[in-house]
Amino acid sequence: METNETLLDLECIDCGETVDAETAAARCPECGGILDPVYDYDAIDLDRETLASRPRDSMWRYEELLPFARERAVTTNEGATPLVDCGGLAAELGVERVLFKDEGRNPTGSIRDREAAVAVTAAAEAGVDDVALPAAGDAGQAVTAYAGRADLEAHVYLPSRASHTTKSMVNVHGGEMTVVGGRFPDAAGAYEEALAEHDGWEPLSAFDTPYRHEGAKTILFELLEDLEWTTPDAVVVPAGDGVALAGLYKAGTELLELGLIDEIPPLYAAQAEGCAPIVEAFDVDAEAHEPIDHPDTICGEIEIPDPAGGALVLEALRATDGGAVATDDDAILEAGIAVAKGEGLEMAPSAAAAASGTWELGERGTFDGDETVVVLNTGAGNKESDVLRSHLMGKGI
Template identity: 65%
Template sequence: METTDAFTGLECRDCESDFDPETGTHRCEDCGGILTPTYDYDEIDVDRETYESRPFDSLWRYHELLPFEPAVAVSMGEGATPAVDCSTLADELGVGRLVIKDEGRNPTGTFKDRGASMAVTAATQHGAEDVVLHSAGNAGQAASAYAGRADLDAHVFLPSRSSFTTKAMVNVHGGDLTVSGGRIGDAAAAADDAIAEHDDWYPLASMVTPYRHEGKKTMLFELVEQLDWTVPDAIVYPTGGGVGLVGMYKAALEWQRLGLIDELPSFYAAQATGCAPIVEAFDAGREQHEPVEHPDTICGGIEIPNPGASRWILESLRETDGGAVATDDDEILDAAIAVAQHEGIEMAPTCAAAASGTWKLAEADEFGPDDTVAIVNTGSGNKDADVLRSHLMSQGV
């Protein structure tokens, strides 16, 4: 494997067992826990000038804090997305500055490309020929695109509720698509059955591979740089599995350890009221969620009733003095339209949960008048334009 100098291996988040990255490829062999890449931070010699001297062209500019060398990366220039100032919305919210990190500008239109680039790179380094995952939609599209670029076969399992766009693009990218049941749990069960029959397939599911959150952590690096090395007071993230949220939390801890930033942002998980296991656990003071028995939200990307990384998500919220918020579907759709009409940024319904949640947090005086607040728009509104248009039509527009 062609790994970076400081990458030391994988550590289990639960039992703290360590694994060599050549042999420890997915979940912990001892307890089944989540593995995460570890580094020898004493071997990392970077400062602000290091990054300022490099082109702002992809997430791989942060390679010292990534597992693999850029020379072996399966990349399409993912990352380097804009952080758009939204002064009109800042005034409405009563905060000093509001920026939207617009991940809809990635190659396949979502932040999933960051995780796919890293995880498919890992698959190639492990000699895989086939990759497999279940997904609500966007991750399957991204995995198919990057697998095709790496000349790997992708086997993607989606629920029937996934958008036509994501299903179509899995096929367009050459992926082997299976549609199973109505919700993500159905797709996960079908994928597990297929993996049991094909032990040579390399899983790319979130928090099964240790590498998707490692790609997504670069959103934090970019955001801080884009704010002229000022850490935002709050980051609001639309949370289902929470892969990007825990990745950004990990990134903030790493840059703080390296002396690149002094403080951590407060992280907020935004969910839909129809599926809000993280919000319920946070409000109840629990360390882990309780699964939602009957999830019901139009926001399919965050309709994750049983998030496997909930302990890590809740830790990131509490250790940064953040919080969790849930809003109704109508409020989420209204927020997506408001952002599009006032600032021009296209947010998919799932992503707009972060915008809607930000409004609710502001109404609860969670932010100060001088605060800088960042919303992560995890995907383009073009993914679900029909849903947004239907919402407008229901209002007589």
């Protein structure tokens, strides 16, 4: 595996064990913990002027802080998504600015394209032929798309409740799809059984590869650069498996290390009340979450009852003086519809948890009135437009 020259090794976040970065690795060989890429920050000469001189064409403009050089990347120019100013929503919320980081503009319509680009590049560099993962939806579509581009076979395990659009596009991209009755844990169980039977499959499930959160972290690079390196007062993120929030927090620590920012913006996790393990743990000041026994929310993308990155997310929220918030399904769907109607931005239901959560934070008195609030739209509304439309029909609209 040929890695970027700035990448030193992979380090276990639990026991500190290091693994050669040029060795294909999923979890820590000593304790099974999550592996995290570590860079030689002293060797990285990156300043604001250098970044400003580069074309804003994809997330690979930050290649010094990614595991692989741009020239070796499996990419469809993911990233470089817009930060959209929403004045009407700011006035309604009573703050200075509300900005939406619109990840729905990525090639397959979600944040997962950033994750897939780095993870599939790692698999291709490792010389494997097959990649596999369980997914609530979007990650399966994204990995299948990038695997096809890299001429790899993708094996995706989806719960039956995954959207029709996602299932269709996994097929269209040439993936081998297994639809499992039930919810995400059922799909994950079937995936684990299949993985045990296929030694050659490279696992790309959340945090079973060290590289998905590396793609997600580029979101914070972009939004801070778009804000001319002014730190927003809150970044609200839908939280399922925890990849996005773990990536954003890591990005903040790296920008601090390089002297590009003075502080990491407060990070907030938004979940649905029917499946809110991170919110529940945060509220009682626990270091780790308790799995949800009976998850129940229409927001399938974030209905992850036992998130692999739960502890990382809790650390990120507390270290940045952020927080966690949960709202019910009706409020989430209403928020998605309000954003579409008022600002023309389309959010998938699970993504709309961030909008609903932002409004709940406002009602709790979190904001004073002069804040800049960033809402992360993790997926395009047309992935589950039927859910939003059904909500309207239920109201007689």
